[in-house]
Amino acid sequence: DSGVTQTPKHLITATGQRVTLRCSPRSGDLSVYWYQQSLDQGLQFLIQYYNGEERAKGNILERFSAQQFPDLHSELNLSSLELGDSALYFCASSVAVLAGGSVADTQYFGPGTRLTVL
Amino acid sequence: AQRVTQPEKLLSVFKGAPVELKCNYSYSGSPELFWYVQYSRQRLQLLLRHISRESIKGFTADLNKGETSFHLKKPFAQEEDSAMYYCALSVPGGYNKLIFGAGTRLAVHP
Numbered sequence: 152d153s154g155v156t157q158t159p160k161h162l163i164t165a166t167g168q169r170v171t172l173r174c175s176p177r178s179g180d181l182s183v184y185w186y187q188q189s190l191d192q193g194l195q196f197l198i199q200y201y202n203g204e205e206r207a208k209g210n211i212l213e214r215f216s217a218q219q220f221p222d223l224h225s226e227l228n229l230s231s232l233e234l235g236d237s238a239l240y241f242c243a244s245s246v247a248v249l250a251g252g253s254v255a256d257t258q259y260f261g262p263g264t265r266l267t268v269l
Numbered sequence: 270a271q272r273v274t275q276p277e278k279l280l281s282v283f284k285g286a287p288v289e290l291k292c293n294y295s296y297s298g299s300p301e302l303f304w305y306v307q308y309s310r311q312r313l314q315l316l317l318r319h320i321s322r323e324s325i326k327g328f329t330a331d332l333n334k335g336e337t338s339f340h341l342k343k344p345f346a347q348e349e350d351s352a353m354y355y356c357a358l359s360v361p362g363g364y365n366k367l368i369f370g371a372g373t374r375l376a377v378h379p
Binding site: 155182184186193194195196199201206207209241243245256257258259260261262263 | 305311312313314315318355364365366367368369370371372
């Protein structure tokens with residue numbers, strides 16, 4: 152068990168609604184990453200936080216936002232939901248971010264939250 | 270832009286047969302390559318990364334910079350190897366974000 156937890160496991164909502172996905176990283180990990188896994192786009196990086204600060208953004212829509220709190224848990228907020236937002240959302244954590252370094256930090260993934268937009 | 274290509278959506282083999290899951294990447298520098306595995310209804314787990322040069326569960330992968338490949342190999346497949354396998358790329362200065370391939374489903378038949 153990697154120790155990364157995500158809640159809820161499943162979420163079913165309607166178009167136009169707003170939801171919040173929660174992630175708790177492994178103990179000691181300062182970095183949190185969010186990924187979206189959909190049938191047509193595969194696994195895509197959304198956004199990353201390190202010790203409360205946003206560090207990198209990927210293919211994240213403006214309707215989506217995230218934050219990392221002082222206790223290091225993170226939340227991904229998805230608003231004005233569309234059918235195409237239906238996907239599995241993964242959170243991952245790692246110890247640190249080595250922005251200019253040559254060695255990447257291993258990421259440990261949570262079980263994911265399956266979002267269904269009807 | 271960096272990209273990871275896994276050309277096979279499905280690889281079907283019999284138990285005991287050799288396995289090779291292909292992964293090609295596009296990046297001109299020195300990337301870090303990873304293989305993640307996702308067993309049925311479980312989370313993504315790191316299988317191996319090229320810098321560690323480890324063999325995990327009998328799997329190995331060698332980074333070939335000339336061919337920009339990082340194929341995953343196992344000499345004798347086991348039924349418990351059946352899973353989704355994802356190749357991923359991380360680039361220096363990229364804040365550790367992973368760029369994933371589309372994944373290959375490995376089905377090992379008895």
